[in-house]
Amino acid sequence: MSRDPETIMRSQMVRDLIGTGRRRDDRSLGQMRPLVVETDVIAQADGSARVRLGGTELVVGAKLMPSSPYPDHPDEGVMHTGIRLSPLASPSFDRDMDAEATEIARVVDRGIRHSGMIDMKHLCISPGERVWGLYLDIHVLDHDGNLFDASTLGIVLSLRGLAFPNSRFGMGEDRPVPLGEMPVTLTFAKVAGELILDPTAEEEGVSDGRITMTIDPRGWVRAVQLGGCGHFTLEEVKRAHQLARSSAEVVRGSLR
Amino acid sequence: MMMRAQDDDITHDRSSGGLVLPGDRVGCVGPLRTGNGVMADEGDLIATQMGILIRSDRSVHVIPMKGRYLPGKGDFLIGIVKDHTPSRWFFDISTPQGARLHTSDTPWTVDFGRTGEYMNVGDVAYLMVKEVDDIGRVDLTMKGPGLRKLSSGQVMAIMPSLVPRVIGRNGSLIAAVKRGTGCRIFMGKNGWIWVDGEAAGIETVRRVLDAVVERPHVGGVSERVLEILGEDGGA
């Protein structure tokens, strides 16, 4: 383990570096950090995964519980996505993080929901009476930026092993939940006029805005969120879309 | 006598840089002076911090493996400007809350609203902690010998607990590094070190810090440092 004296970069230096096309961790501007994943880590969950994206680490647990359908969608299951920004994950989480947590959970939820990875009709047990409630809970353990992309990855991986826990509820044998294609979420930070993929916490801290896109396997956009008190030009947004489409293929390929 | 002999055995074993954990017995209360990380507990000396036990003929202390910097009045440190108001600068000093410097605590006469002309975001300064108030707010001063704004250069960070190790006895080690590399160096108690000079010199300083950080407990830190200075100086 190396314990080199660390160079303190001032925010201007981080920006200047990115302006010359380089990053502190020697990545190119459009490169993701190393990804380490592990599935079926929580025996109590019906599907689970642990994701480490660079210095960001989280655990996702998916649980299925019998529930009631919404009256307007009697034959569809219900899905809930939640995230805990545990104070152990960052010194900056020592305060009310509800707004941040809610935004991440909702953006990630939209991407999963609209990608059709889970057909809500498959979660129906008895139309109008009983359906499966799918609870996706994200637990952040270490925060070094880009929780959006890591969260979607964690959910997608936890869903891959998801099974209906029929036996637990006296409904016969467990069986796998049919899955559609997986979406990929990609977040770019705008720093010094450049779009950088998969920003670290330091890069997020100096950024002039953030754009998050969830892309399905056909290249369709399934969720978008602009954030981080910044603005983007029309060209920048279009470029982010192009970059997201090509990067999504890379990520999807690496997870196969 | 028997007890003493046994104690001396550990002394021998552990003064070569053994890891101790909080609660470990490291000797008996006696003639030894206790330093950082050691306390007396009913006749025994116990370690109170995880780190490397250092015993000499006269004293026993622990070099912590980890530790946080908590600002104390009179500490000299390196700060980086992160914001300014018409009459104050706010500094990052490696603590979560940061610290502030009022224009009246500088050697300059700064007109209201013109703080940014003297120091702006990203600028580095060598400062002293003037006061820490009840709720932990830190006030800095730049009035005092050696305190100043530092132009160019770069800031390196090491564990605050290792700063005395880099400075050496009576400043001998850091003086040798300055001589050997021709670099200007300011050491902050917060573990931040400002270095400026030729690129090769800065690289040597980095190697020196590396050597101290990597094996702070192994004896002969000065020898290793002098070796590095010798190698790089000759090149």
Next chain:
Amino acid sequence: MATRGAEQGRTDGRSDDEIRPVRLHAGVLNNAHGSAYIEWGKNKIMVGVYGPRRPSRQEPLRSDRALVRCTYNMAPFSVSDRKRPGRDRRSLEISKVLSEALTNAVLVERFPRTVIDVNVEVLEADAGTRCAALTAASVALADAGLQMRGLVSACAVGVVDGRIVLDPSRDEDNFGDGDMPVGILPSSGEIVLLQMDGALGPDQFGEALDLGVEACRRIHVLQRDALFVRYGQERASRIEKPHFSGYGDMDTIIMDDEADPPVWGEEAIR
């Protein structure tokens, strides 16, 4: 040590004085100042420590010492039926007793007007989470470089069919007659955590307490090993790859219940 109750057996095949397998890592998180991850049976718990620091919220701070603020939280997916996120009465009580136990271990008077945050995240729960959490939390505090009187080690004792058993499993906890978590400062022998519910006979109480304290000393060996392994001075008896893997090149310590655990105070003097 005599193996008691082997003829009756326990649901998971352990002897009465056997602790479930324990794996413990120190220093596993980047951001936290100190951290530890423990797997104890099927319990999976992460602990991260921040501090001493000045809190960003307004807090009633003590002018003479640091405030040790433990927050015990269970992940929604940590138990069989999804747990509603957020605080409840059980987690508040556990947070309080853990904070108090750890306050005994930390030299709080060295850090006046500061807060030491101990965040406990239970990722999977399988009986005995508070003992596992306390054990991991004190390793995380040591890992943070805090000044302490010693580590805190903990283990529960249970009563099943009138027999005293160590470290009750979930079944034994649910259907047993009693549960008594015990936590000690092994360096001084002081008891800093003690709770009990159920029924313990007049003769059993002392016996259960003795067994619990002895178990804590076994746990203490694992805590030491975890820190020694992490900081490059390995003295673990047996090393194995973790199940919940991937903490860099870290290896995990497996509790070796067969081997006689060395008594640390004595070994240190030898």
